[in-house]
Amino acid sequence: MLARLAELLRYRELIENLVMRDLKVRYKGSVLGFLWSLLNPLLLMGVFTVVFTLLAPNTAIPKFPAFLLCALLPWNFFSSSMVGAVHSIVGNGHLIKKVYFPREILPISVVMSSFVNLLLALPVLFLFLALFRVPFTIWLVYLPVIMAVQVVFVIGVALLLATLNVYYRDTAVILEVLLQAWFFLTPIFYPAEIVPEWRTILGIELPVRRLTYILNPMASIVASYRSVLYGFTNGSPPAPPAWDFFSRTVVTAIVCLLVGYAVFVRHSRRFGEEV
C-alpha cells in the first residue's frame, strides 16, 4: 500500500498534466470558456430564486441567491466529478491497454480538474455573498478544511464508481438518475432545518433529519459549507460547524476514501483485460 502511494507520488506530474489537459480542452475554442462553466450554477441559482421568491414566496429564505450558491457550487463539484469519474477508466481504455501507470490517476485527475473549477468559481461566490451583504467572518478559515474533506470523500466515491463501471457498463446511466434524486434529497435549495426531527412513516417513528445526515455525507458537507459561508436561515451569522457533527463527517469521508481505494487497487490489476 505504501509502495503504491509512493508510486502515485512519483506520477504526480501526470495528474497535473491530465488536469491541465482537461482544463485546456474545456476552455479552448471559446473565449468565454470559463464563464460557460459558471453558467450552469448561475442559471440554476436564477431559476430557484425565481421559483422560491416569486412563485412560492411563502417559503422565502433571506438572501436566497447567496444561500443557494454556497451549496450549489460544492454540489456541482461533487456531481461533475462523479459524472467524469464514472467514465474515467473505460473512456481511457486505449491508454490502459497500452501503457502502465497507476490507474487511480485517471479518476483522481478528473476530481482534481472539477476541484480547480470549484476554486475558479469561488470569487464569484464571494461576489454574491458581498452583494447580499452576508458578513465575512473569521470562520472562513474552516473553508479550506471543509473543501479538503469534500475532496477526500469525492475521490473515494469516484474510485468506486470508476471500478464499478468497468464491470457493469450501465453504471453511468444509473448514476445519472441517482444524482438527480440525490440532488433533491440533499438540503441544497431548502434549509436542513425544515426537515422534521421525527416523522412517522408507515407506523415507524424515524429520526428523519438525523438520518438525512447519516445516510447522506453530501448533506453534512453542504451544511458545513453553508454554516461557515452563509450562516443560518434565521439570520444568525456564519459559525463553525458543530464539532462532533463535523468530526463524524471527516471520519465518513476518510472511510469512503479507504474503502474506495482498497476496492480500486484490488480490481485495477485486471483493468488491462477488462476495458
Next chain:
Amino acid sequence: MAIIQVDRISKRFDLQPNRPRSFQELVLNGFRRGRRARKEEFWALRDVSFAVEPGENLGIIGANGSGKSTCLKLLTRIIEPTSGSLAVNGRVAALLELGAGFHPELTGRDNIFLSGSVLGLSRREMRRRFDEIVAFAELERFVDIPVKFYSSGMYVRLAFATAINVSADILLVDEVLAVGDQSFQNKCLGRIHQLRASGTTIVFVSHSLDAVRSLCDRVLWLDEGRLCGDGLAEPIIRRYLQHVHDRAESEAMAHLRIRREAAADDAPSQDNGRETTDVTDGPAHPRRVPNGQRWGSCEAEILDVAIQGADGGERYIAASGEPMRIVIAYRAHRRIEHPMFGLAIHRDDGLQISGPNNVFSNCDIPFIEGAGHVTYAIDMLPLLEGTYLLTAAIHDAKGEYTYDYHGQSWSFRVVRGEVGERYGIVYMPSRWEHTPSAVIEPQEAN
C-alpha cells in the same frame, strides 16, 4: 544483475461468456437462476522463466496465440501475472502505445509533455529531450498546432519520436514498425539499431523471423504458452521452423488418413490390385483440390496421386532441393498399348511450370492392364517455397485420346530446404565463381 527477471510466471484469462456486463443483465439473470455463468479458462502463459541481462537483445517468436503479446504486456505491467513473479529494473519504453494519450485538441508540444508524463518522466527531463523529439519527427513547423490538424503520418511520426526518445533502459517492440513513409521507417530502424549499439536492452516480438534475426542475438520460442526454446537466435529459429514444418505435415497426414479411411469404406476392393512394392502403408496423397476438373473415357483410371519424400514416407509438403517422387496409382479396365502418363505442375496462380510425360522422356510403357503405379522421380526438387497444383492424366500414345484427366486436382506445398534461394519460382542447379582481374590465376570461389 538481470535487468528483467521473470520467474515461473503464468497468466490465466477467465473467459466468462455469460457473466453479466451491466446491472440490467445482473437483475435479469437474477430471475433466471437456472443457467449459472460457467467459467472457462485459458492459459496464455504457463510457467515461463527467463532473465535478460542489460544490453541483451531478445526476440520472442511463436505462432499466433502462443503468448508472445501476453508476455510483452506482462513486461509493461499492463496486465499482471496470475502466478509467479516478475521484476523489471529500469525504465521501460514500449513501442506499442504509439500515440496513446495524445489528445487531438492539444498542440504537438503539449502532447509531447503529456506522453512524457504518462511514461513517468518529469517535465524537466522532457524539456531536455524536446528539441530532439521534434527534430526526429521532422515536425518543427507544426509543433504548436493541435494534433487534430496533423496528417496520420505526422501523428505517428510524433508518437514514435516521443516513444523512442525517452531514453529508456528497456525498449519493448511489438511487430514490425509500419510507421510513416519508407525513409522514416528506415530512420526508425536505424534509431533502434543505434539504441541497440548503445546498450539499450531490447525485447522484440515479431512474426518476421528475418527482422528477429537482424535485431536479436537471443531468441525465446513460445508455444501454446510454454517456453520451448531459449538460446542463440539462429539455432532456435531453425528448430522453430522445423517444428512448424512438422506440424503442418502431421496435420496434413491426419487429414489424409481421415479421407483415406472414408475412401476405403467406399471401395474396399480397391487395395486388392495393389502391388507389393509400396513403401509404408501405401502411397501418400497430396491434398485433393475440391474443384479440380476431370474428364476422359475412364477405360483407364487414375486412382490416386501421391508424393513421397527422400525417406519414401508420404507427405504433402516437400522441401526445395530434396528428392521427391510423384506416384500415380492407376487401374486399366482393358488392355491399353503404349499409354502416355502425363503430369503438369502449376503455381497456385495458374502459371504452368512443367509438363513432363513418359513419352517425352523416352520411357516406353508397352501396355497396362489392371492396377499399377507409375512413378515420376525428381532427384532434386528445384521448386522454391510456395503452393503448387498437380495435374495427372492418361492419354494414348499420341496424346490425342484421353482415358482420364484430372486437371489441377492436387496441391502440395514446398518449403525452404537446403537451398538458400528465395526469389522466383525455381532454383537452377548452379554455382558462383569469382575472378578478380588483378589475379592472373583464376580461382574458384564457392
